[in-house]
Amino acid sequence: MSHGFSIGVVGGGAAAVCLIDALARARGGPGSITVFEPSPHLWRGRAYQVDTETLKVNAAPDDMSVRAGDPGHFERWLETRDRVVGVQEGIDSRSGVRFAPRAVYGEYLEQSAYTALADLRRQGWQVNLIGESVEAASRTADGVKLRSGRGNVRSFGYVVLCVGGDGPKDVYGLAAAPGFVADPYPVLGALQEIGDQDHITVVGSGLTAVDIVLSLAVRGHRGRIALVSRRGLLPGVRQQPVPFTPRHFTRERMRSLARRGRELSLCELGAIMRAEFRDAGADLDAVVSGILRADREDPVDRLRCELAEVDSPRMGLRILRHAVPEAGPDVWPLLRARDRARILRAHHRTVMSLCCPMPPDSAAGLLELFAAGQLANHSGLRSITPSPGGGFDVVAAPGTGFTTDRVISAVNAAGSRIPAAARPLVSSLTRGRAASRHPYGGLHLARATSRLTVDGRPDPRLYGLGDIGAGTLFFTWGIPSLVDRSTDIVAAILGHAEGLTAARPADVLVAT
Structure with missing residues (x-):
């Protein structure tokens, strides 16, 4: 049986969930969809793994829905889950807003993905989940060939790159140093070896750093904690919501x-x-x-x-x-x-x-630690080096220096925005002139469709979703942005496929 056109999705995180849900709602096709994801965290990505419930999403439920045009989708899912488990989690005591645990949001992503895939199957789509990485891609006359890490080659009519973001940067080259934590997620594993009295230095002062500090506090950590960064800027605090509809900046x-x-x-x-x-x-x-x-x-x-x-x-x-x-x-x-x-x-x-503000209860928790003298925030970070006697020497400005037992990286992803695991794939596309790097990070995309572009020419067969569009787009990672871009991509793919169907007789149509 022919399954019409085929879509290959490289990456199985939150971006892929938004894309699949948009495809299921569009009622196009039928065709076939294949998702490549080698990690054990299918649909959850790095951010929403099973982890401590201390880690909360930093937005209200109506900003976390994966369904276009339905901001209440996640909230209704939470209400159903509340009735099953008998517990309502994540209500902020200061704003009354619900900030669900990230692990719970990961459950939502999983269920949303499998529900959408089941819906696609009922519509006649063929669905394949491949637990392999994609190492290379090449453009063909009527589609794209993908080569997996195991050497398998598959051809698709359309390919969407949902490769996610990179992990924290190891700015000071500490990867081989004992006591250095390069990636704090999942927090339960990353903090396991830390002693209750250890002096901890967190590199960075953003939302990831807040996660680490609050997780340490919940574990009963009693040692000093230092946030060190160049600017020392802390995330803002989310306010109590008030209804507002823009009239001009729309x-x-x-x-x-x-x-x-x-x-x-x-x-x-x-x-x-x-x-x-x-x-x-x-x-x-x-x-x-x-x-x-x-x-x-x-x-x-x-x-x-x-x-x-x-x-x-x-x-x-x-x-x-x-x-x-x-x-x-x-x-x-x-x-x-x-x-x-x-x-x-x-x-x-x-x-x-x-x-990207933090929940008010998170801000209050930080302030308690600052007031108690357990937490300090240092700007003007200059260097961190392993100490000959163990631990690390930290130098910040003006003239601030101290030693610390352990260093945890919470630095933003590398400026290229291309995760290390996806670089061979991206390199194969740029070598083949099927993609071009943006000077501000990521790949060049067509804004209206998220099609990959080279010299300003969009390719109707290749698309980028998420951080891979950094530079062309400013907000690439928030769920509302992913939902919006997913709708554009699905419309572009279905429109192109329908155009091809109308242009040639049905008896010569074959799956690409």
Whole structure:
């Protein structure tokens, strides 16, 4: 039996789940879909493995739904699970928002994937799950050939790269040093050998660093903990939600500008955002001033002030935290190249801190540790070197130096955004002129379809989803972004396949 066109999906994490759900809802085909994922964490990826329940997702349920157009999908799933297990987990005591344990969200991803695959089978699709990596790809006349790590070669009409993100960077070359933890996930395993009195240094001060510190505290760790980084900037604090619907800074408006071939200056962008703030009765200048002060304020004082604003009626930060992730992916390609470079160089970390805040209870936990003197935050990190007598020597500015027993890396992924395991695959595509690297990381994509592009020409057979689109896109990893891009990719694949079907007689159609 012919299964029409075929889709190969490289990677089986959260991005693949969003893609498969979008495909099942589209009611196209039937065809065949094959997912390649060598890790034992199928559908969960690195972030949502089985782990301690201390680790929470950093967004409310309506921002974590994998189903396009249905923000309540995850929340309904949680309510069903609550009735089964008899426990409601993750309610933040300060905001009333539910931040589910990441392991629980991993369950949701698993069930959503298998439900969508079952739906595809009922629609006549052939489904294959292959526990192998993909080492190389080559473009053919009517599709793409993939070669797995075991040497198996399979051909597909369409291929979607969902390779995920890289692990933390080993900035100081400590991989071989005893006491260094290169990857903190899963936390249960990474922290197992740490003594209760060990002095711990966490490299980084973002959300991963917060995970590590709070996990240590829950384990009853009594030794000192130091966060060390270049800037010392801590994540923001998520506020109590207030209903808000943008009128100016919207996805639809940005897509309309893109269709007209418009380029957007930072001044024009500021004017659009100013209109949004004006209509909401909010003060844009006050918010911008607060953002620009981030590097001049004490990070712990700033954290304390943000926690105090959890239930504030002021809308300024709420507008930015809603509008930027929502419409930001559509704004980014419209900006001038020099403006994109300026934002990445000077403001990337600040934007991430603003738009990826932590739950209020997490902030309160950090502040308790700071107040007790157990936790310290050091900026101006210069070096970390193994000490001849064991442990590590840490040097930060101004003139701050200390020794530590263990070092845990919580540094963001490598700037290339291509995970180490996927580099041979990406290299084969670039060598074959089927893909091109973006100077800001990832691969060049067509914004509207997420098709891989070379010299501005999009390939209807090859697509990228997730961090592999970094550079072309600004937000590549959040679930709303993955859902949005998945819908675009499915529409592009089905539209192309339907065009081919209409262009040639059915009796000569063969599965690619």
